[in-house]
Amino acid sequence: MLKSRRKFIGFLLLIGVITFWVSLSMGSVSVSVKDILKIIIHRLPFLNNWIKSEPAPQKYELIILNLRLPRILLAMLVGSGLATAGAAMQGLFKNPLASPYVVGVSSGSSFGAALAILLLPGIFSVPLSAFFTGLVTIFLVYRISKSDSRVPVETLLLAGIAVGLFFSAITSLIMYISAQSVHHLVFWMMGGFGNANWDNVIAATPFIGFGIPAIYYFSRELNVMQLGEESATHLGVEIEKVKKILLILSSLITASAVAVSGVIGFVGLIIPHITRIIVGPDHRIVIPVSSLIGGIFLIWCDSLARTVIAPVELPVGIITSCFGAPFFIYLLKR
Amino acid sequence: MLKVERINCCLENTLILRDISFQVTKGDFLGIAGPNGSGKTTLLRTISGILPPVKGKVYLEREDMSQMDKKRIARKIAMVPQNTFITFPFTVREVVAMGRTPYLHRFEREGKKDLKKVKESMLLTRTWHLRDKRVTEISGGELQMVVIAQALAQDTELLFLDEPTSHLDINYELEVLSLIARLNKERLLIVILVTHNLNLVARYCQKLILLKEGKIYTQGEVEDVLTSENIKSVYHVKALVKKHPLTGSIYTFPLCFNGKTETKKREKIHLVCGGGSGSALMRELWDRGYEVSAGVTNVFDADFETATLLNVPLVGEAPFSPITDESYRKNLRMIRESKAIILAEIPFGEGNLLNLKAVRQALKEGMRVVIINKTPIHERDYTKGRATRIFEDLKREGAIFVKDEKEALSLIEKILNPDSVI
Numbered sequence: 179m180l181k182s183r184r185k186f187i188g189f190l191l192l193i194g195v196i197t198f199w200v201s202l203s204m205g206s207v208s209v210s211v212k213d214i215l216k217i218i219i220h221r222l223p224f225l226n227n228w229i230k231s232e233p234a235p236q237k238y239e240l241i242i243l244n245l246r247l248p249r250i251l252l253a254m255l256v257g258s259g260l261a262t263a264g265a266a267m268q269g270l271f272k273n274p275l276a277s278p279y280v281v282g283v284s285s286g287s288s289f290g291a292a293l294a295i296l297l298l299p300g301i302f303s304v305p306l307s308a309f310f311t312g313l314v315t316i317f318l319v320y321r322i323s324k325s326d327s328r329v330p331v332e333t334l335l336l337a338g339i340a341v342g343l344f345f346s347a348i349t350s351l352i353m354y355i356s357a358q359s360v361h362h363l364v365f366w367m368m369g370g371f372g373n374a375n376w377d378n379v380i381a382a383t384p385f386i387g388f389g390i391p392a393i394y395y396f397s398r399e400l401n402v403m404q405l406g407e408e409s410a411t412h413l414g415v416e417i418e419k420v421k422k423i424l425l426i427l428s429s430l431i432t433a434s435a436v437a438v439s440g441v442i443g444f445v446g447l448i449i450p451h452i453t454r455i456i457v458g459p460d461h462r463i464v465i466p467v468s469s470l471i472g473g474i475f476l477i478w479c480d481s482l483a484r485t486v487i488a489p490v491e492l493p494v495g496i497i498t499s500c501f502g503a504p505f506f507i508y509l510l511k512r
Numbered sequence: 513m514l515k516v517e518r519i520n521c522c523l524e525n526t527l528i529l530r531d532i533s534f535q536v537t538k539g540d541f542l543g544i545a546g547p548n549g550s551g552k553t554t555l556l557r558t559i560s561g562i563l564p565p566v567k568g569k570v571y572l573e574r575e576d577m578s579q580m581d582k583k584r585i586a587r588k589i590a591m592v593p594q595n596t597f598i599t600f601p602f603t604v605r606e607v608v609a610m611g612r613t614p615y616l617h618r619f620e621r622e623g624k625k626d627l628k629k630v631k632e633s634m635l636l637t638r639t640w641h642l643r644d645k646r647v648t649e650i651s652g653g654e655l656q657m658v659v660i661a662q663a664l665a666q667d668t669e670l671l672f673l674d675e676p677t678s679h680l681d682i683n684y685e686l687e688v689l690s691l692i693a694r695l696n697k698e699r700l701l702i703v704i705l706v707t708h709n710l711n712l713v714a715r716y717c718q719k720l721i722l723l724k725e726g727k728i729y730t731q732g733e734v735e736d737v738l739t740s741e742n743i744k745s746v747y748h749v750k751a752l753v754k755k756h757p758l759t760g761s762i763y764t765f766p767l768c769f770n771g772k773t774e775t776k777k778r779e780k781i782h783l784v785c786g787g788g789s790g791s792a793l794m795r796e797l798w799d800r801g802y803e804v805s806a807g808v809t810n811v812f813d814a815d816f817e818t819a820t821l822l823n824v825p826l827v828g829e830a831p832f833s834p835i836t837d838e839s840y841r842k843n844l845r846m847i848r849e850s851k852a853i854i855l856a857e858i859p860f861g862e863g864n865l866l867n868l869k870a871v872r873q874a875l876k877e878g879m880r881v882v883i884i885n886k887t888p889i890h891e892r893d894y895t896k897g898r899a900t901r902i903f904e905d906l907k908r909e910g911a912i913f914v915k916d917e918k919e920a921l922s923l924i925e926k927i928l929n930p931d932s933v934i
Contacts, residue, residue: 272599325524398618402610404598405659408562413666414586414614459600 183463186456190470197474198254201481202246206488209238217242249374252382253480253494254473256371256435257445259386261472263428263435264446265453265464266393269400270424271331278432278446281334281425282342286315287436288367289345292352295363304366305381305437312433315341320425329421331407368493369440371480378438385434389427390469396420397461404459444498445472448506475502513537514559514670514702519568521551521558528554529726532568536719538669539700541693543713543734546723547747552706555723556674559704561585586614590663594675596655601646604658608634611665633664636691653684660688664695670702671695677712689716710764714738722746738762752821767822778802779928782847784867785856788814793856793884793917798822800921805850807843808835808867834863843870851928852880854920855911859892860899868902872909880927881911882920 203209217239263278271280279285290311294304319341323333353360365372399420402410407417435442449472450464457463479497486492514536521529529551536542544552557563559570561577570577572588590611598607611633612626622630634640637657642650647658656676663671673692677685693716695701707713713720714734721731724746730737743751743764752765778801783790786809795818797804807827809815819826827843829835835843847853847870855871858864875881883906893899907913914920 269600274599395618398613398616401602401606402613404600404602405596405607405610405662406593408557409591409593409596411562411582412560412586412589412591413610414581414583416582454600459602460606 183457187466187470190467190474194470194474197477198250201250201477202242204481204485205241205246206485207238207241209242213238214242244375248376248379249371249480249484250477251379252374252438253371253476255379255382255386256439256442257449257476258390258469258473259382259431259435260442260446261449261453261468261475262390262393262465263431264472265450265461265468266396266400266424266428267446268450269403269461269464270421270428271335272404272406273335274451275447276335278428278435279342279441279443281319281338281429282315282345283312283429283432284436284441285342285345285349287312287433288441289349289352291366291437291440292349292363295366296352296356299362301377305378309433309437311345312436313429315345316425316429316433320422328418331421334425365493366440368495369442370483370491370494371439372484372491374439382434382438385430389431390465392427393424393431394462394465396424397465400424400461400465401459439494442476442495442498444495444502445476448502449475451506513573515571515574516559517569517571519558519565519570521554521563522566523554523563527566527726529558529565532728534721534728534731536670536702536704538702539696541696541703541716541718542705543717543720544704544706544723545708545710545713545720546729548708550723550746551726552708552723553674556591556672556704556706560589560591560672583614586666586668588668589670589672590666590668591672592656592660592663592674592676595652595679596659598647598655601648603643604639604645604647604650605630605634605643607647607658608639608661608665611662611667614666629667630661630665633661636664636695637661638687653680656680656684656688660691670704673703673705673707675707676705678707678709685712692716710738710743714762714764715759735762738764779851780805780849781924782806782850782853783856784843784847784853784858784871785809785815786813786858786864786867789858790815790854790856791818793854793920794818794822794824796917796921797924798824805846807846808839808864808870835866837866840866840870843867844873847871847874847879848877850879852882852924854924855881855883857884857886857892859894860889861894865895865899865902868899871911872902872906875906875909875911881906882923883911883913884915884917884920885913886916 199211199214202214203211221243260278267276267278267280268274270276287308290307290309291304293311294307319334319337320329322337322341323329353363399410399415402413402415403417411417450468453464453468453471457467476498479501480494483492483494483497516532516534519529519532520527532555544555546552554563558565561582564578572580572585577585609622609626609630612622612630615626616622631640634643637660639654639657639661642654642658647655650658656679660676671692677688680688689712692703696703705713705717717734719732720734720737722729722737722742729746730742738753740751740753743749743753750767752767753762755761756763780803781797783794783797783804783806785794785806790806791814794804794806794815805825806815806819808829809826810831810833811828812831816826816828825846827839827846829839853871853874858867860868871881889900889903912923914923
């Protein structure tokens, strides 16, 4: 059992590496794997002195390093992050329909983005504002649901829906009264990596890079929580504390993902499902596998989004849903 | 050992439990019973560390439980809830293995000792054959056994059960409780069972706490606590408490046949019966609130038993003996105190002909007499026609003949309450 799990993770890592290289070479200009290797090795410390070879053409270097690499890294980060946050939320709410957006983070972030687009548009102000309002939303939802030092998940879910709807309404209002910037906002709400750059990658890495292992740290608790909160307490789990931490971690991941790539649906809902169908419901394996599959899946979706009708780009959310939904239905009916 | 010292408990600012004190030591099997809303489950949640008491303390082996780490409590106390719902398809073995959580470090995998304990508790609960099944695919009874296996795998000194069998068939109920009772005896496992089923308590527990409106009404050995008086004042139900001839433990039986628990006192009715002919009618009259008396029957016959259980005054005659003049007069005295007399469908022989004479005497004195006459009298007359002749006299003198108990009852209701519409 343990061995086959390790093998499976190894297999996924291999697919991840292949995905990474293939997607780097894909695009309106295709770059050979050899050139990519040259470009990357050229940039790495130590190795560049070690291997002497003809440098790849300058324009390739620009495409790979400034456009594709940050974009693919960002897709990987966001995919892994959303899938992990989704797995944590589904475990936390004991509900397979939960997603990273279930407690209203996406609506809160959209509101923040809309506000920034309207009041002070800028490369940094929009994601920052989205991140900030996303976190405000989750704290608001948490405070509303809290009673007697306990936070019942049912109330949390309902409060999330209510607060989310409220922010959606305000976002619609903003869109309605500021007709000229609507297009920008719509693109952001559909989600995508068209504006990906190194700044985005650097901004999202600490949150997602910390969030995923931190959620993994609580995977045993997530398992025991499936028996019900009181039963988990009787097995020695400090349930209120764990609940709060998991909620904060998944919200941090989600808010930072939304801040850099907009609202990308489907990944956080479906990937944990697919993972459970493949490896079973044990969170000790669901969390790492979800994050791997999520990253790989989103890289592929984004590669398709930028190549299908190149040079025009599709919002990646369209791709995730078009591929994910039929596959999910297939798995359900299998 | 668990000691509860004068605790008060609140749920959402409402005081649920007041001044609860008790303790359990090695080998105890304690039941906690009481009506719905009396605070049974709240008490169990408090003493298992879920709900901190607002006043008083719970001591687990002399240590204040509110100061203890949840993981340490989990190594001492295991809990079986009423029911468990698991969304995701874990295997049965995975769920049982979760019982080892309090013993494992964060990234530690279950070791040999853990797996041994898991297998052992699955064999005890007879769930080992289900080990690779998904918990989402097994029946409710099987799932409850799996949850019990998990609690046993937790390897604790105390086991708490909250209505563990209320959703189970009787075969599971017996299996679960026999197993728990066995572990209680063999391993001196301390068991606390919350239930509303007093017969389970009587059969399996040694001690009992009876809760009423958030307070301990009484506690002690089961035989001392489980009395008709205590049940009446806690549940407001008249109940019979007897020793069961098969199990040897006491059992309770609610004496309420119409669903009404309390009825106002009504008129006195005398029932002439014997040999079981009057039992059904006696119960029905008693249940409708009439003050019933009966006679003359032989001691230990079926009607006599019924009358004893219902506390109905009855004139008894020694077994297999004919009715004496003394009993006849006693019977007549009871008859004269009544508003109406019902004669059940008794076979008549020389020994009980005096019963028939008493009825005739009553009729002569102007009392209302209702006679049940489904089987014609000549078929149950073993007195060479004397009983049949008295029957004819009775008919002539105005006794009312009815065809069965049901008709007798509605007639009695009509006679005694002419205004009410039935």
